[in-house]
Amino acid sequence: MNHAVNRIQTTFERLAQAGRKALIPFITAGDPAQDRTVPLMHTLVQAGADVIELGVPFSDPMADGPTIQRASERALRNGMTLRGVLTMVAEFRQQDSVTPVVLMGYGNPIEAMGWATFAQRCAEVGVDGVLTVDFPPEESHEAFEHLQRHNIAPIFLLAPTTNEARIQQVAQLARGYVYYVSLKGVTGAGHLDIAAIAEKMPQLRRHIRLPIGVGFGIRDGDTARQVADVSDAVVIGSRIVQEIEASAPEALLENVKRFVAGVRAALDK
Amino acid sequence: MQMSPSPYNLPDATGHFGPYGGVYMAETLIPAVEELRDQYLRFRDDPEFKAEFAYELKHYVGRPSPIYHARRLSDDLGGAQIYLKREDLNHTGAHKINNAIGQALLAKRMGKKRVIAETGAGMHGVATATVAARFGMECIVYMGADDIQRQAPNVFRMKLLGATVVPVVSGSRTLKDACNEAIRDWVTNVETTFYIFGTAAGPHPYPMMVRDFQCVIGNEAKVQMLEMAGRQPDAVIACVGGGSNAIGLFHPYIEEAGVQIIGVEAGGHGLASGQHAAPLTGNAKVGVLHGNKVYLMQDADGQIIETHSISAGLDYPGVGPEHCVLKDLGRAQYVAATDDEALAAFDALCRFEGIIPALESSHALAHAIKIAPGLSRDQILLVNLSGRGDKDMNTVARIKGITL
Numbered sequence: 016m017n018h019a020v021n022r023i024q025t026t027f028e029r030l031a032q033a034g035r036k037a038l039i040p041f042i043t044a045g046d047p048a049q050d051r052t053v054p055l056m057h058t059l060v061q062a063g064a065d066v067i068e069l070g071v072p073f074s075d076p077m078a079d080g081p082t083i084q085r086a087s088e089r090a091l092r093n094g095m096t097l098r099g100v101l102t103m104v105a106e107f108r109q110q111d112s113v114t115p116v117v118l119m120g121y122g123n124p125i126e127a128m129g130w131a132t133f134a135q136r137c138a139e140v141g142v143d144g145v146l147t148v149d150f151p152p153e154e155s156h157e158a159f160e161h162l163q164r165h166n167i168a169p170i171f172l173l174a175p176t177t178n179e180a181r182i183q184q185v186a187q188l189a190r191g192y193v194y195y196v197s198l199k200g201v202t203g204a205g206h207l208d209i210a211a212i213a214e215k216m217p218q219l220r221r222h223i224r225l226p227i228g229v230g231f232g233i234r235d236g237d238t239a240r241q242v243a244d245v246s247d248a249v250v251i252g253s254r255i256v257q258e259i260e261a262s263a264p265e266a267l268l269e270n271v272k273r274f275v276a277g278v279r280a281a282l283d284k
Numbered sequence: 285m286q287m288s289p290s291p292y293n294l295p296d297a298t299g300h301f302g303p304y305g306g307v308y309m310a311e312t313l314i315p316a317v318e319e320l321r322d323q324y325l326r327f328r329d330d331p332e333f334k335a336e337f338a339y340e341l342k343h344y345v346g347r348p349s350p351i352y353h354a355r356r357l358s359d360d361l362g363g364a365q366i367y368l369k370r371e372d373l374n375h376t377g378a379h380k381i382n383n384a385i386g387q388a389l390l391a392k393r394m395g396k397k398r399v400i401a402e403t404g405a406g407m408h409g410v411a412t413a414t415v416a417a418r419f420g421m422e423c424i425v426y427m428g429a430d431d432i433q434r435q436a437p438n439v440f441r442m443k444l445l446g447a448t449v450v451p452v453v454s455g456s457r458t459l460k461d462a463c464n465e466a467i468r469d470w471v472t473n474v475e476t477t478f479y480i481f482g483t484a485a486g487p488h489p490y491p492m493m494v495r496d497f498q499c500v501i502g503n504e505a506k507v508q509m510l511e512m513a514g515r516q517p518d519a520v521i522a523c524v525g526g527g528s529n530a531i532g533l534f535h536p537y538i539e540e541a542g543v544q545i546i547g548v549e550a551g552g553h554g555l556a557s558g559q560h561a562a563p564l565t566g567n568a569k570v571g572v573l574h575g576n577k578v579y580l581m582q583d584a585d586g587q588i589i590e591t592h593s594i595s596a597g598l599d600y601p602g603v604g605p606e607h608c609v610l611k612d613l614g615r616a617q618y619v620a621a622t623d624d625e626a627l628a629a630f631d632a633l634c635r636f637e638g639i640i641p642a643l644e645s646s647h648a649l650a651h652a653i654k655i656a657p658g659l660s661r662d663q664i665l666l667v668n669l670s671g672r673g674d675k676d677m678n679t680v681a682r683i684k685g686i687t688l
Contacts, residue, residue: 123586
């Protein structure tokens with residue numbers, strides 16, 4: 016039984032056959048309200064998302080820029096917890112058994128729950144991958160062991176600063192896909208350099224057999240298209256969170272759908 | 285559990301102090317901390333580096349800092365003799381300069397011309413701004429907006445020294461949030477920037493490197509105590525926020541089996557109130573924040589909780605990894621002193637000895653004052669007076685209901 020990893024694998028295989036690139040939107044669970052998260056997830060899928068990265072809010076999001084910091088603060092004020100996020104995934108799975116869901120966040124809420132319990136709950140509710148921003152491969156032994164036991168893919172980050180030896184190390188541990196952070200900086204920063212990404216790709220591909228997604232700094236269909244030309248998947252976070260932040264409650268789903276569908280159309284051109 | 289001191293040699297090569305420490309950082313910064321580790325290991329035993337560090341400590345910082353026998357205070361308490369390691373007499377007024385000099389010398393060798401720092405009470409910010417001016421580096425200091433209010437004189441000092449002070453308005457607007465913001469700066473400017481981290485915590489090699497630079501405190505004390513008292517003290521006592529002044533005093537004493545080691549955390553309004561900054565004595569769970577695994581004040585869901593201490597320098601939810609392992613090993617004991625106890629100690633030192641201590645150091649002093657009467661007159665407590673209290677005038681005046 017290999018449902019979890021297979022959901023991500025199956026998705027990327029299907030896309031590759033169709034010659035399409037994956038669109039991976041990020042939202043923070045519990046933002047703008049707890050009862051909006053599952054409807055937002057379905058909306059993302061309807062608008063053309065292939066994988067959903069669901070942010071687990073943390074009090075000290077050190078790798079995030081102001082936009083996602085604010086989303087985390089809103090979510091925590093709304094009482095969002097890791098337990099609550101897992102329950103949301105279970106609810107999402109009642110209607111969607113196909114779209115992979117990756118939890119993304121910082122390690123401490125998981126440490127507090129315990130990796131064994133967390134990994135088991137992930138398997139029960141239908142989480143497919145887990146990305147802990149502040150747990151590099153060196154500190155991920157325990158996490159890796161428990162996630163693997165339940166066929167949850169550990170997703171790792173690579174950065175422009177990552178050297179060859181570390182790329183190899185990540186290649187050995189990673190499952191699902193690898194997330195290339197396209198710039199030096201926090202989430203939501205603006206200075207995307209497509210040429211630099213294209214230049215780094217061959218070095219990554221030499222070791223990484225998994226699909227490579229690129230995130231950080233992608234703001235619209237145009238930049239998404241350019242990134243997709245040199246990678247397998249496009250991750251968009253801060254720009255969607257801004258859409259959520261700026262939307263009146265009644266226009267929330269519609270606005271997010273319009274934005275994501277626009278990116279999808281640009282990717283499929 | 286009592287450890288035998290001889291095999292104590294932490295951290296291991298991967299930066300772990302038993303189960304604590306490590307390198308819990310986002311991938312973008314991993315190469316930076318690896319480079320820092322390699323460069324530090326290269327220079328720590330380099331004779332030229334050591335000589336330059338020693339020169340700066342002597343001629344710029346004014347070391348060695350003296351040890352002072354607080355006789356009137358000791359007589360009044362009627363028990364153990366209290367000795368003070370006078371880090372408050374250092375240039376810039378606290379122990380923080382020892383580490384800032386060391387890291388600046390390393391930054392210089394690594395060709396970094398821009399330094400950043402986080403600060404709570406402002407002492408590390410002032411120390412960093414000072415060494416940046418001394419070595420001609422650009423300096424950015426991140427400081428919680430609430431701390432900027434509490435520590436206005438230090439903010440002005442940093443600006444006089446040419447540093448840019450950036451107020452941090454996210455989260456609890458204190459030291460931990462300043463750390464978050466400094467890390468965000470570092471991740472963005474990693475190639476040009478050296479992060480002068482202020483305490484013996486964070487990702488490896490910081491806990492080890494900051495400890496090594498601060499060990500000058502304990503190393504001097506061991507020589508000075510022999511000269512002054514003919515023997516080592518019965519106990520060494522220091523306040524613990526992140527714990528850099530404490531580990532600097534404690535570490536050289538780990539091998540001295542006859543010397544008790546006591547760290548004093550910020551008890552705030554009392555441990556029972558929940559409003560404190562005492563992860564070690566408050567039975568906090570182990571968690572991960574700011575690059576290392578340590579005892580960490582958090583709620584049941586793993587969110588970091590807001591701490592409280594009268595002293596901005598101790599107002600931090602975590603603690604350095606070496607203190608965590610020393611607690612587990614039983615080699616050091618950790619206790620807490622409340623805001624009120626620290627204030628009483630602050631007053632006592634002012635009145636009995638003519639020394640105005642930092643509120644942080646007043647916590648260590650408070651514990652010495654608490655236990656001294658129960659000890660005999662020939663016993664010795666060595667308290668690390670980690671900083672001077674000039675920066676705390678506004679805070680203390682406000683508590684006393686005085687407008688300056």
